[in-house]
Amino acid sequence: MIAETVCSAVSAAGLGIAVITAYRKRYLTAVRIAAYALVPIGLVMTGVVEWLADTAFSPTAWAGFGVLGVAWVLFMTTRAVERRRGGTRKERRAAARAADRPEAAAPAAASAPSLGQGSRPASRPAPASRGEDDFSDIEAILKKHGI
Numbered sequence: 001m002i003a004e005t006v007c008s009a010v011s012a013a014g015l016g017i018a019v020i021t022a023y024r025k026r027y028l029t030a031v032r033i034a035a036y037a038l039v040p041i042g043l044v045m046t047g048v049v050e051w052l053a054d055t056a057f058s059p060t061a062w063a064g065f066g067v068l069g070v071a072w073v074l075f076m077t078t079r080a081v082e083r084r085r086g087g088t089r090k091e092r093r094a095a096a097r098a099a100d101r102p103e104a105a106a107p108a109a110a111s112a113p114s115l116g117q118g119s120r121p122a123s124r125p126a127p128a129s130r131g132e133d134d135f136s137d138i139e140a141i142l143k144k145h146g147i
Contacts, residue, residue: 003049007040014038 014037022030043049055061082088086095 003053004044007044007049011037011039011041014040 015034018030018034018037021033040049086092
């Protein structure tokens with residue numbers, strides 16, 4: 001009963017503010033304020049406020065919210081574990097099937113990491129005949145500015 005009275009008072013105050021705003025010739029803002037002001041009274045008329053008031057004081061409802069919270073925590077935990085393992089169950093099964101096939105196995109030399117100097121690119125690439133002409137003017141400009 002108190003919640004309905006408060007919602008009605010809030011709606012009435014909001015509509016009053018909307019009228020004052022419209023009097024100041026700010027019609028778009030006045031209509032927006034009126035729309036916001038009608039929401040609380042609409043919630044009262046549909047019964048949402050009564051349902052929320054009954055839910056707020058119900059121990060069964062709070063126990064239900066607790067169960068929902070536990071379910072959410074469990075769901076998020078399983079998602080985190082799934083991400084660490086490397087994908088969904090279907091993806092893991094497909095990877096296991098691919099690993100069982102002998103033709104899908106990589107050669108031994110390809111699996112060893114290459115840490116030598118050969119994997120680094122050369123410090124200066126060989127200049128191409130056409131590329132040298134393209135960059136000569138850019139190099140001249142950079143040298144002119146001391147770069």
